[in-house]
Amino acid sequence: MSEMIEALAKAKGSFKNPKQSGVNTFFKSQSHPRGMPYSTAADIDEAISAALTANGFAPVTVHPRCVDGVWCAEGVLRHKSGEQIQAEVPLFLSKADMQGFKSALTYAHRMLLICLTGALSGCDDDDANTVAGNQQQPAAKNPRAVLEAATVENDLRKALSDGNEELAQKLLAKFRLYAARGEIDRDLLQRAERAYEKAFAEEVTSV
Numbered sequence: 048m049s050e051m052i053e054a055l056a057k058a059k060g061s062f063k064n065p066k067q068s069g070v071n072t073f074f075k076s077q078s079h080p081r082g083m084p085y086s087t088a089a090d091i092d093e094a095i096s097a098a099l100t101a102n103g104f105a106p107v108t109v110h111p112r113c114v115d116g117v118w119c120a121e122g123v124l125r126h127k128s129g130e131q132i133q134a135e136v137p138l139f140l141s142k143a144d145m146q147g148f149k150s151a152l153t154y155a156h157r158m159l160l161i162c163l164t165g166a167l168s169g170c171d172d173d174d175a176n177t178v179a180g181n182q183q184q185p186a187a188k189n190p191r192a193v194l195e196a197a198t199v200e201n202d203l204r205k206a207l208s209d210g211n212e213e214l215a216q217k218l219l220a221k222f223r224l225y226a227a228r229g230e231i232d233r234d235l236l237q238r239a240e241r242a243y244e245k246a247f248a249e250e251v252t253s254v
Contacts, residue, residue: 050126050128050130051126051130051131051132054103054104054126054128055104055124055126055164057102058098058099058101058102058104058164059098059164059165060098061097061098061101062094062095062164062166062167063094063095063098064094065086065090065091065093065094065095065166065167065168066086066090066094067084067085067090068084068086068087068089068090069084069085069087069090070082070083070084070085071084071085083238086157086167087157088153088157088160091157091160091161091166091167091168092106092160094166094167095160095164099164103126103127104124104126104127105124105125105126105127107123107159107160107163107164108122108123108125109121109122109123109152109155109156109159109160111138111148111152117137118137118138118140118148119136119138119155120135120136120138120151120152120155120156120159121134121135122134122135122136122155122156122159122162122163123163124163132163133163134159134162134163136155136158136159138151138152138155139151199218199221199222199225200235200239203215203218203219203222203239203242203243206218207242207243207246210246215243215246215247216243218239219239219240219243222235222239222240
């Protein structure tokens, strides 16, 4: 697989910084009252597709499949040499209908684009770096940790919605461990902490 690895390294050097056309309304702040901006799957694909094509890659294909009764998304990155790499992401549905399925598949598509190619996620810097004007590029992340963090984020969203403070605390502890290891962006942890504080501070105030 040496030819594919060499081609991917060359392609990655030509990846563009993805746009941030998406808005995560779950995480809000003073600087982003509508929600935190993020790069959608389309934004990431636009930033990397030309470089991949120029280095002999086909577009990343993502499709759902059911394994032992569990739905997942399978992504494949193919090279002209005949070599390929693939990965799977479990689909966690927020709603048991087609809209929930489509939403989960769209999120999985974004995660697979990042993990299979090493593309940047296009997340904002944390508040402190924004104030200081720090424009450092985020470090490369462990793909497995990125997928695990996505699962934790979904579970945390549900815990906050359900008012399950004990579970939310456990999930935040996992986020802190990932951030301490440098496996996820610290801004993700900080947004999760702010959402936790907002949810349960409001609960205490209303009692």
